[in-house]
Amino acid sequence: xxxxxxxxxxxxxxxxxxxxxxxxxxxxxxxxxxxxxxxxxxxxxxxxxxxxxxxxxxxxxxxxxxxxxxxxxxxxxxxxxxxxxxxxxxx
Amino acid sequence: xxxxxxxxxxxxxxxxxxxxxxxxxxxxxxxxxxxxxxxxxxxxxxxxxxxxxxxxxxxxxxxxxxxxxxxxxxxxxxxxxxxxxxxxxxxxxxxxxxxxxxxxxxxxxxxxxxx
Numbered sequence: 001x002x003x004x005x006x007x008x009x010x011x012x013x014x015x016x017x018x019x020x021x022x023x024x025x026x027x028x029x030x031x032x033x034x035x036x037x038x039x040x041x042x043x044x045x046x047x048x049x050x051x052x053x054x055x056x057x058x059x060x061x062x063x064x065x066x067x068x069x070x071x072x073x074x075x076x077x078x079x080x081x082x083x084x085x086x087x088x089x090x091x
Numbered sequence: 092x093x094x095x096x097x098x099x100x101x102x103x104x105x106x107x108x109x110x111x112x113x114x115x116x117x118x119x120x121x122x123x124x125x126x127x128x129x130x131x132x133x134x135x136x137x138x139x140x141x142x143x144x145x146x147x148x149x150x151x152x153x154x155x156x157x158x159x160x161x162x163x164x165x166x167x168x169x170x171x172x173x174x175x176x177x178x179x180x181x182x183x184x185x186x187x188x189x190x191x192x193x194x195x196x197x198x199x200x201x202x203x204x205x206x
Contacts (some may be wrong), residue, residue, distance in 0.1 A: 029124075057179045065162050072162035078125060081178050089162060 003040040003084050007068060011047060014067035018086050019048035025080070044080040053085045097154035104151075105168045108141035109198055113155050114165040115146050122146060125177040126165045132184045133167075137201025138193060169196050 004022050011020055023044040029050070045064065052060045060083035065072060071077065105111050110133070116122030118130045133140050143192035147162050156162050159173045166182060167174045174180065174192070183189035 057182060058173075058175055061176070061179060062160070065160075069162070077163075080125075 002073060004043070006071060007043060007045065009059065010067045010071075011045065011064065015047060015049040015063065017047050017049040017050050019089065020065055021046040027079070040075055041077045042080075043076060043078070044082075046082045046084075048084050050086060050090045051064075052083050053087075057083075097148065097150035098158065100148070100151055101154055101158050104141070105171050106142050108139075109170050109196070110140035110193075111168045112140050112142045112165060113145055113151075113168075114142055115144070117144055123164070127164075128177050129165045129167060129180050132180055132189070133142055136184075136190060136193065138198060148204050169193065169198065 004024055007022050011017060014084070016086065021044075024040060025042040025044050026039040028043045040044070047064060051063065061081050064081050064083060068076065068079065097112065102112075112118075112126075112129060112133070114121060114123070114126035118134075121127035121130055126163060130142075134170065143151065152164070155164070155166060159166055161173065161176060163176055165177055165178075167180055169192075175183070180189060183192065190200065
């Protein structure tokens with residue numbers, strides 16, 4: 001499974017998102033300190049989930065980070081996170 | 092043996108100043124766009140801060156992630172408290188919350204909201 005597919009599977013199971021966009025941004029970071037150069041190292045995720053309701057920014061990011069803890073210790077060097085509730089999505 | 096060999100270095104760094112940024116590179120020569128973004132935000136607000144270049148010490152680079160339970164760099168600490176990474180600081184800045192947060196912590200800013 002690719003890293004993007006793993007992210008999708010883990011976030012879907014952990015957060016039951018109503019929307020989940022995953023962008024592999026690795027190509028923009030080639031040669032960057034810490035980038036492997038092999039791709040699949042920098043990702044952007046937009047997650048919309050009821051789970052975030054009533055939670056602070058840090059708490060929301062922690063939920064995403066926890067779901068992907070294994071990948072963040074391994075292949076992922078940077079994960080940009082946009083975490084919203086369904087109500088916030090259209091504001 | 093501690094899980095975090097660099098814990099002492101990290102704790103003394105966080106206590107060294109009210110605003111401490113763990114980043115890749117230095118404010119003058121950031122080596123990562125995300126670290127650079129946070130430097131720009133702090134500079135825009137006129138906040139004086141101490142920076143720690145995690146690329147200079149692999150123990151600090153890994154240790155700070157365990158210390159804060161936050162897996163990526165940059166990381167900003169204000170008065171010893173972890174505030175967030177690049178996305179959170181950018182969102183707080185864009186919503187005007189960062190200025191209020193720093194003002195609430197009595198952090199001096201050279202550029203004020205209605206100056």
